[in-house]
Amino acid sequence: MAPPLDGLHLDVDAVSGICGSISIACWVLVFTPQLIANWTCGSAEALSIQFIIVWLIGDVFNIAGAVLQGVLPTMIILAVYYTLADVVLLGQCFYYRGFTWRDEPCTSTSEPSRAHAGNVNADANEGTALLGDASRHESDWTGLSPAVPHISHADPPPPTVLQTVIWNTCIVLMVCAAGILGWFLGQKAKGDETEPSAGRGEDSLTFSVWGQVFGYLCAVFYIASRVPQLILNYRRKTTEGLSMLFFIFACLGNVTYVLSIVAYEPRCEHRQCESGEVGRIYGKYMLLNLSWLAGAFVTLLMDFVVFCQYFYYNTTHGDKFSQRSNDADIVADGQARPQRDDTAYDHRPLLQRGDSVNALP
Template sequence: MFPPSGGYQLDIETLSGLCGSISIACWVVVFSPQIIENFRRSSAEGLSIEFVIIWLAGDVFNILGAVLQGVLPTMIILAIYYTFADVVLLGQCFYYRGFTLRDPKPEPPANDENEAPSERTPLVANGQATSPSAHRHPSAADIESNSRTRSQSSFRDRMASLDGTHMSPAVPMHPQPKSASDAEALKPSQPRSWTQAILFNSTAILLVIAAGTAGYYLSPSSPPTDEHGLTPADEQAQSLQFSLWGQIFGYVCAVLYLGSRVPQLLLNYRRKSTEGLNALFFLFACIGNLTYVLSIFAFSPLCSTYKHGHFHQHHCHDGEARAVYGRYILVNLSWLLGSLGTLFLDFAVFVQFFIYRGSAAPEDIPRTANGEGRGREPNER
């Protein structure tokens, strides 16, 4: 036997409110794992800068669409916060990689026979002296490429170059350990195992979901009328009004959100690695999009009639509730398409995490004295 309409409506409203609160909690912390990952690695090579730039543009249009469509002030404040977090992430990319708007192409394996001599080329390789005839002379394109690479060097490298102590022959290029304990401290920390990573990520997700749930139940309930004397029927009727520019910006935002994932997917494919990406970054994005979509679908239409300056709720006639629900979905269609589309693309990123796990990117592979790359063991980073 079905529950009465009043209890059913309450259940739908509770589900929508819970999903919306969990979505907000996920989006508040979504950027933190990747920002911390970049800081810990002192690198942003794993993150596509085109992905961040397009996402930032999408958030800007999200603010414009939210303001023009007349959504809740809380959503506008969150949209501004997302934009600020995008700027922080973009600033990290510029700091570690220099001012460039394009993702670098993965470096091919070094080949001594084709490598142009430089100040880093060893005089003796494999027991044999290198001769000028064994190397090709750098072309104009190579010189231009090297010049462009130097011009895009990161702020961190430029600041480090101010220290002139490495110019002295008495100072080694790398610090030498003075004792066995120092040598052990200089070893790179071992990464977490696959099981440890799953446990850590699961715990973080559960904590965020718990915070979103607590935030919903601790927030004050909505009064029958707000400070402007508007009833729930009035508020719903206003939310169903179309704003032309709000809809335009909403669809532009959806297209940008969908397009932002493509550069990241391509970068992972070219590098054959997801090194430098934090899985929680995309996990929180997936859960945030999923709960946001559920909060939109969990909508209980109110049938009302406009009289004496207000909308008065009444019992829904045949097909009336369906018409109100359909109009509601049309108003929010751009945000639904953007969230659902990015949800599927983020799943594609997780497939890459699974395929490329244990694989190091070309720029992360250490090189021996003769310039050849040394393969990493599965437990090395």
Template sequence: MFPALNLDFNLQALSGVAGSISIACWLIVYTPQILQNFRRRSADGLSLTFLFAWLLGDLFNILGAVIQGVLPTMIILAAYYTIADIILLGQCLYYRKYGEHDDEEDSDLEYEYEIDEEYEEEDDHGHPYHEHPVSASHLLDLKTSSTTIPVSVTWPLWKSILSNLLCMLSVILAGIIGFLLSPHNFHQPSDRPDKIIFSPLGQTFGYLCAFLYLASRIPQILLNYRRQSCEGISILFFLFAGVGNATYVLSILADTWEGDQNYGRYVAVNASWLLGSVGTLLLDVGIFAQFWWYRENDEGEVEGENRRLLERQDERRRNYV
């Protein structure tokens, strides 16, 4: 039913496991951010320059991978990244134009409708009047039962860390299981091509891709710094990207055999992809530091927003009573 497992773990096995984990991370990397944008009906935490640069980097990644003749899996993944980039970018552009404004208007209209249903009817002359006297307890019931504006909830720090850690471990485990269940989980030296082709055009696209990946993080870091906040950004988005880059680099560097004379040329061919992954990983460390540094500001922003929403609700209730 399942392929036999070769337990002779070596560098090739390490390369395969790391590559499988990297694929699992990159398949899921966009999902946390897309879901967070959907829940918030906003994408104000993401830099559009960051997303556009990342999209261009993925496009050059496809061109470089095709011309350089890398593994078909890498080409398919590069195409998948591009499609996911377009979805995330489209979502952000939509919410920048429609999300917050429409959400506030819909909440206002829904709130006014509920107040009208609760308190007002028209008499024979079309004038509104209260059918029953309004008691303080009735107002308290309304306050607790008819709230239509969503209120954000913050988790304790340890719960957030534990939740993110469990998500990350689940994806890593899925990558390992996928590798173990694959029919050819350990490559043999004979599987490697005798001659490694060095394409100048493919390398040009590869280095352009690396430059764009590195440049993409800078606008996001600057945006976080100006806002003094990482509110609206999913930390899992960058965690999956970080682990995906780290395991991708490991899968390339470990893909060798002792005494292989082509290893230096093999690393040179993949140098642009290594540069992009390592550099991006280092910049992501800076974003993780911002998450930690600005965490108190983000908690204060959520509490302040909740307070403003509740004050706005109280004011509307007083106007209708």
């Protein structure tokens, strides 16, 4: 029985096919994490509407340029899927935010709470409760019963950056494995069929003026689409609500997309290539795909800036959170709330306090 990889030659075309398959797997799932994040939060405030709209325009130009230029079928399939996925994500954003073009950063929850507290204090009268709804704490009497232990209602801590990185890495590896498996199954289905060398020479690489125009317009819109998202992150001072898997899949999809184009083996019209013909064919091929390569590469660099914002704001957010915890005892009028000495209290249930029982007559 032959091994599974028997007869499987990993040449340049195979590397291009594997990278293309991984790229397709990444782009198929790229919008799913952000769609889930928006649905979980019930909001799309973290995502820039302008980012999605400009990206959608770039995808439309991508389809036109890819079809007119006659590039790889993988590029055309991805261009069509990009457009459909953009429409779905844009529809979800409009559902949560309404039909708007502007990106307005939402204020933090602490600011409205302080404003509300100020309004309550300003409008207080004889009929106003001493404590507002936000300042009241529910009493927990379970600790008074010896049969019922005290139950803590503290929220679980959010995942750390390390835990998030490990989880995202595992998902990315599974997606890469799925892409490689898809290419492998496709090669096994082809069997011994081989592509003819005809049609891969220099004469087959023809420039389409409109294809190149649309290709470069696509690259410009792809690069420009990241700018509104970077600005929105800066204005919000956080990346909360953005799924990092969204940008991880985009980065990996762009990397493998570029590799699938660069991994190209020139073939001459004749069996024997003339001197310098291989380099000339490869140079013409790269020039033909330059707009798509430039758009993917520069977009990749701008996605790295999003990652930098993510790690920076997560670090500063942790410091601010600890500072806010220390300042939580400051009341609205600026007076310090007196600190409670927890050591002066006996936290045991009442019936279990031996000194209280002995003190009874």
